[in-house]
Amino acid sequence: MSRQRSMETIEKSEYVTIGELVRLTGVRYSTLKFYTEEGMLHFEQAEENLTRRYKREESVERITYIRQMREQKITIPEIKAILKSE
Template sequence: MSRQRSMEAILASEYVSIGELVRLTESRYSTLKFYTEEGLLPYEQAEENLTRRYKREETIARIHWIREKKAAGLSIPQIKEALQMTGGS
Protein backbone atom coordinates (compact mmCIF):
# COMPACT_ATOMS: atom_id res chain seq x y z
CA MET A 1 0.00 0.00 0.00
CA SER A 2 1.39 3.39 -0.90
CA ARG A 3 1.75 6.11 1.67
CA GLN A 4 -0.48 9.12 1.10
CA ARG A 5 0.94 12.60 1.21
CA SER A 6 -0.57 14.99 3.71
CA MET A 7 -3.09 17.52 2.44
CA GLU A 8 -0.57 20.23 3.32
CA ALA A 9 2.05 18.59 1.07
CA ILE A 10 -0.47 18.16 -1.74
CA LEU A 11 -1.55 21.81 -1.57
CA ALA A 12 2.10 22.92 -1.65
CA SER A 13 2.89 20.79 -4.71
CA GLU A 14 2.73 21.93 -8.32
CA TYR A 15 1.91 18.40 -9.50
CA VAL A 16 -0.49 15.83 -8.06
CA SER A 17 -1.51 12.25 -8.77
CA ILE A 18 -4.98 11.19 -9.84
CA GLY A 19 -5.59 9.85 -6.32
CA GLU A 20 -4.71 13.24 -4.89
CA LEU A 21 -7.10 14.89 -7.36
CA VAL A 22 -9.82 12.59 -6.05
CA ARG A 23 -9.17 13.92 -2.54
CA LEU A 24 -8.97 17.55 -3.67
CA THR A 25 -12.09 17.59 -5.83
CA GLU A 26 -14.19 14.89 -4.14
CA SER A 27 -14.54 13.23 -7.53
CA ARG A 28 -14.61 9.52 -8.22
CA TYR A 29 -11.37 7.92 -9.39
CA SER A 30 -13.20 6.30 -12.32
CA THR A 31 -14.59 9.69 -13.41
CA LEU A 32 -11.16 11.33 -13.44
CA LYS A 33 -9.63 8.34 -15.23
CA PHE A 34 -12.39 8.58 -17.86
CA TYR A 35 -11.81 12.32 -18.30
CA THR A 36 -8.08 11.64 -18.71
CA GLU A 37 -8.68 8.90 -21.29
CA GLU A 38 -11.07 11.19 -23.19
CA GLY A 39 -8.38 13.88 -23.35
CA LEU A 40 -10.20 16.31 -21.06
CA LEU A 41 -7.49 16.35 -18.37
CA PRO A 42 -3.95 16.94 -19.62
CA TYR A 43 -1.12 15.26 -17.74
CA GLU A 44 2.61 14.66 -17.86
CA GLN A 45 4.16 11.23 -17.67
CA ALA A 46 6.79 10.96 -14.94
CA GLU A 47 9.61 8.97 -16.55
CA GLU A 48 11.02 7.43 -13.39
CA ASN A 49 7.92 5.48 -12.37
CA LEU A 50 5.55 5.98 -15.30
CA THR A 51 2.87 7.68 -13.21
CA ARG A 52 0.71 10.46 -14.56
CA ARG A 53 1.22 13.86 -12.97
CA TYR A 54 -1.37 16.61 -13.23
CA LYS A 55 -0.72 20.31 -12.72
CA ARG A 56 -2.71 20.85 -9.54
CA GLU A 57 -4.26 24.30 -10.01
CA GLU A 58 -4.96 23.99 -13.74
CA THR A 59 -6.46 20.52 -13.41
CA ILE A 60 -8.71 21.42 -10.48
CA ALA A 61 -9.99 24.42 -12.45
CA ARG A 62 -10.58 22.16 -15.47
CA ILE A 63 -12.53 19.63 -13.36
CA HIS A 64 -14.77 22.42 -12.00
CA TRP A 65 -15.27 23.74 -15.55
CA ILE A 66 -16.25 20.26 -16.78
CA ARG A 67 -18.72 19.92 -13.89
CA GLU A 68 -20.30 23.25 -14.81
CA LYS A 69 -20.71 22.18 -18.43
CA LYS A 70 -22.19 18.81 -17.42
CA ALA A 71 -24.61 20.59 -15.05
CA ALA A 72 -25.66 22.77 -17.99
CA GLY A 73 -26.56 19.61 -19.89
CA LEU A 74 -23.55 19.26 -22.20
CA SER A 75 -22.40 15.79 -23.23
CA ILE A 76 -18.75 14.70 -23.14
CA PRO A 77 -18.40 15.21 -26.94
CA GLN A 78 -19.87 18.72 -26.58
CA ILE A 79 -17.50 19.48 -23.71
CA LYS A 80 -14.54 18.27 -25.79
CA GLU A 81 -15.69 20.53 -28.63
CA ALA A 82 -16.04 23.50 -26.26
CA LEU A 83 -12.51 22.85 -24.98
CA GLN A 84 -11.14 22.81 -28.51
CA MET A 85 -12.91 26.07 -29.30
CA THR A 86 -11.39 27.75 -26.25
CA GLY A 87 -7.95 26.35 -27.02
CA GLY A 88 -7.97 24.36 -23.82
CA SER A 89 -7.17 20.99 -25.32
Protein backbone atom coordinates (compact mmCIF):
# COMPACT_ATOMS: atom_id res chain seq x y z
CA MET A 1 0.00 0.00 0.00
CA SER A 2 1.39 3.39 -0.95
CA ARG A 3 1.71 6.25 1.44
CA GLN A 4 -0.66 9.20 1.05
CA ARG A 5 0.81 12.46 -0.14
CA SER A 6 0.32 15.49 2.07
CA MET A 7 -2.34 18.06 1.17
CA GLU A 8 0.47 20.58 0.67
CA THR A 9 2.06 18.31 -1.94
CA ILE A 10 -1.29 17.57 -3.60
CA GLU A 11 -2.19 21.26 -3.83
CA LYS A 12 1.09 21.95 -5.65
CA SER A 13 0.89 18.98 -8.02
CA GLU A 14 -0.06 19.30 -11.66
CA TYR A 15 -1.62 15.82 -11.62
CA VAL A 16 -3.57 14.02 -8.90
CA THR A 17 -5.25 10.65 -8.43
CA ILE A 18 -8.99 10.16 -8.00
CA GLY A 19 -8.42 9.60 -4.26
CA GLU A 20 -6.61 12.92 -4.05
CA LEU A 21 -9.50 14.60 -5.89
CA VAL A 22 -11.80 13.20 -3.20
CA ARG A 23 -9.62 14.87 -0.57
CA LEU A 24 -9.48 18.18 -2.51
CA THR A 25 -13.20 18.45 -3.32
CA GLY A 26 -15.04 16.45 -0.68
CA VAL A 27 -16.91 14.63 -3.45
CA ARG A 28 -17.34 10.88 -2.95
CA TYR A 29 -15.08 8.46 -4.81
CA SER A 30 -18.07 6.73 -6.42
CA THR A 31 -19.37 10.06 -7.74
CA LEU A 32 -16.02 10.99 -9.27
CA LYS A 33 -15.73 7.52 -10.79
CA PHE A 34 -19.21 7.95 -12.30
CA TYR A 35 -18.25 11.37 -13.72
CA THR A 36 -15.12 9.78 -15.23
CA GLU A 37 -17.01 6.83 -16.73
CA GLU A 38 -19.63 9.17 -18.20
CA GLY A 39 -16.94 11.29 -19.87
CA MET A 40 -17.65 14.32 -17.68
CA LEU A 41 -14.24 14.27 -15.99
CA HIS A 42 -11.12 13.82 -18.12
CA PHE A 43 -8.00 11.91 -17.16
CA GLU A 44 -4.72 10.73 -18.61
CA GLN A 45 -3.53 7.16 -18.28
CA ALA A 46 -0.04 6.76 -16.83
CA GLU A 47 1.48 3.97 -18.91
CA GLU A 48 3.84 2.57 -16.32
CA ASN A 49 1.20 1.49 -13.78
CA LEU A 50 -2.10 2.26 -15.55
CA THR A 51 -3.05 4.83 -12.93
CA ARG A 52 -5.53 7.47 -14.01
CA ARG A 53 -4.09 10.94 -13.50
CA TYR A 54 -6.28 14.03 -13.42
CA LYS A 55 -5.05 17.58 -14.06
CA ARG A 56 -5.61 19.08 -10.63
CA GLU A 57 -6.75 22.63 -11.45
CA GLU A 58 -8.88 21.66 -14.45
CA SER A 59 -10.53 18.78 -12.59
CA VAL A 60 -11.32 20.75 -9.44
CA GLU A 61 -12.87 23.52 -11.57
CA ARG A 62 -14.94 21.01 -13.54
CA ILE A 63 -16.14 19.21 -10.41
CA THR A 64 -17.15 22.55 -8.88
CA TYR A 65 -19.01 23.46 -12.08
CA ILE A 66 -20.82 20.09 -12.16
CA ARG A 67 -21.79 20.46 -8.48
CA GLN A 68 -23.20 23.94 -9.13
CA MET A 69 -25.31 22.60 -11.98
CA ARG A 70 -26.54 19.69 -9.85
CA GLU A 71 -27.55 22.16 -7.11
CA GLN A 72 -29.66 23.93 -9.76
CA LYS A 73 -31.41 20.56 -10.40
CA ILE A 74 -29.87 20.18 -13.86
CA THR A 75 -29.95 16.51 -14.86
CA ILE A 76 -26.89 14.43 -15.71
CA PRO A 77 -27.83 14.15 -19.41
CA GLU A 78 -28.28 17.94 -19.54
CA ILE A 79 -24.92 18.48 -17.81
CA LYS A 80 -23.22 16.11 -20.25
CA ALA A 81 -24.69 18.09 -23.16
CA ILE A 82 -23.55 21.39 -21.65
CA LEU A 83 -20.03 20.08 -21.04
CA LYS A 84 -19.82 18.61 -24.53
CA SER A 85 -20.82 21.93 -26.11
CA GLU A 86 -18.05 23.85 -24.33
